[in-house]
Amino acid sequence: MNTSRPVEYFILDGLKDRYVLPIFFTVYVTVLSGNSMIIYLVRTDPKLNTPMYFFLHNLSFSDIVFTSVTIPKMLSVFLTEVKTISKTGCFVQMYFFLSFGVTGRALLTVMAFDRYVAICNPLRYSTIMTRRLCFLLIFAAWGFGSVMVLPPAIWATLLPYCGPNTVRHMFCDHSSVVSLACVDTTRNGILSLTNALIALLSTFLFILISYVCIGKAMRKMSKAQQLKVAGTCVSHLTVVCISYISAAFVYISYRVAKFDPDVRIVIAVLYSVLTPLLNPIIYSLRNKELQNAMKRAFCRCTIASKTSRKTVPSVA
Numbered sequence: 001m002n003t004s005r006p007v008e009y010f011i012l013d014g015l016k017d018r019y020v021l022p023i024f025f026t027v028y029v030t031v032l033s034g035n036s037m038i039i040y041l042v043r044t045d046p047k048l049n050t051p052m053y054f055f056l057h058n059l060s061f062s063d064i065v066f067t068s069v070t071i072p073k074m075l076s077v078f079l080t081e082v083k084t085i086s087k088t089g090c091f092v093q094m095y096f097f098l099s100f101g102v103t104g105r106a107l108l109t110v111m112a113f114d115r116y117v118a119i120c121n122p123l124r125y126s127t128i129m130t131r132r133l134c135f136l137l138i139f140a141a142w143g144f145g146s147v148m149v150l151p152p153a154i155w156a157t158l159l160p161y162c163g164p165n166t167v168r169h170m171f172c173d174h175s176s177v178v179s180l181a182c183v184d185t186t187r188n189g190i191l192s193l194t195n196a197l198i199a200l201l202s203t204f205l206f207i208l209i210s211y212v213c214i215g216k217a218m219r220k221m222s223k224a225q226q227l228k229v230a231g232t233c234v235s236h237l238t239v240v241c242i243s244y245i246s247a248a249f250v251y252i253s254y255r256v257a258k259f260d261p262d263v264r265i266v267i268a269v270l271y272s273v274l275t276p277l278l279n280p281i282i283y284s285l286r287n288k289e290l291q292n293a294m295k296r297a298f299c300r301c302t303i304a305s306k307t308s309r310k311t312v313p314s315v316a
Contacts, residue, residue: 007161010090010177012073012083014170014265021078027273028071034280035060038290045293051114051129056283058138059107063276066100069093070171070272077170087161090172095153097272098174101247103145104275105203108240110137112210115236119229120217148199152192159183168261170269175254196251204244211237235283242278246271 042048042057070093077083085093118125156174159181169176174192178185214233218226250271253264284290 005162007087007163007165007180009084009086009165010172010180011166012077012085012170012172013166013168014074014269021075024071024074024078027277028067028075031067031071031273031276032064034284035064035276037294038280038283041290041293041297045296048289048293051134052111052118053289054134055107055111055114055138058141059104059111059279062100062104062107063279066097066104067273067276069096069100074170074269085172090167090177091153091157094156094172094174094177095149097171098149098153099145101145101272102148102199103142105199105243105247106141106144107138108236108243109203109206110141111236112207112240113137115233116210116213118232119214144199148195152188152195155188155191159185159188169265171272173268193251200244200247200251207240235287238282239275239279243275246274 038060039057042053073085073093114129117128121128152174156178159178160183161180162182164180167173167176167180175189178188178192181188211233214229218229221229249267253267284294
C-alpha cells in the first residue's frame with residue numbers, strides 16, 4: 001500500500017560550504033550597484049536619451065530581477081540554515097528564473113538590431129528607431145521571455161510529487177525539480193530542451209545576422225570609421241559571447257550523465273550571476289559616453305553636497 005503523500009515543500013540542498021556566503025553577498029551587492037548605476041545614469045542624463053541606452057536600461061533592470069530571484073534565497077539558506085521552500089514558491093522562482101533568462105537574451109537581440117540600424121542605415125536611424133518602435137521592441141522582448149517558458153513551467157507544476165523532496169541545487173532549477181516527480185518525465189525533458197534551444201538559437205541567429213550585415217557594411221568604410229563602429233559594438237559583442245557561452249555550458253552539463261553534481265551546481269550558479277555581474281563593468285569600461293555620464297553625475301553630487309553645506313545655518 002502506497003502511503004506517500006503529496007509534497008508540500010522542497011528542501012534546497014546544494015553547496016554546503018558556508019565560505020561561499022561572502023562571495024554570493026559580494027557578487028549580489030556588485031550586481032545591484034552596477035546595474036542600478038546604469039539605470040540611474042540613463043534616467044537622469046539627457047545625453048543618454050537614445051534607443052541604445054534605453055535598451056541597456058531595460059537589460060540592467062532585467063539583470064537585477066534575474067539575480068534577485070535566486071541569490072537572496074541562497075543567502076537566506078546559508079544565514080538561517082532553513083533550506084525549505086514552499087511548493088508554490090519553488091515554482092514561482094523557477095518560472096521567473098527561466099523567464100528573465102530568456103528576456104535577457106531577447107534584449108541583447110533588440111540591442112543588436114539597434115546597432116544594425118545605426119551602422120547600416122545611419123541616415124534613416126532617427127526615422128526607423130522611433131520612440132514607438134523602441135517600446136514595441138521592448139514589449140516584444142519581455143513578452144517573448146514571459147511566454148516562451150510557460151509550457152515547461154506549467155507542465156512541471158502539473159506533475160505529481162509524492163516521493164523525495166530534496167532538490168539537489170541552490171535554487172529551484174527546472175531539471176532538478178522535475179526529476180523528483182513520481183512519473184516518467186522524459187516528455188518534460190524534451191519539451192524544456194526544445195524550448196531552451198528555440199529561445200537560445202532564435203535569438204542568437206538574429207544577433208548573428210545583424211552582425212553579418214554590420215560586417216558587410218564595415219567593409220565599405222574607411223579605417224577610421226571601422227574603428228569607430230568596432231568601438232560601439234565590442235561591448236555588446238562581449239556580453240553576447242559571455243551570455244551564450246555560459247548558457248551552453250549549463251545545458252551541456254545537464255546532458256552529460258557523468259558530470260559531477262557539485263560542478264553542475266557551480267556552473268548553474270555562475271551562469272545566473274556572470275552576465276549580470278559583468279554587464280555594467282564591460283559597458284562602463286568600453287563606453288566613453290557612460291564614463292562621461294558618471295563624471296557628470298559625480299560633479300552634480302559634489303556641487304549639491306557643497307551647496308547643502310553652505311545653506312545649513314550654523315548653530316551658535
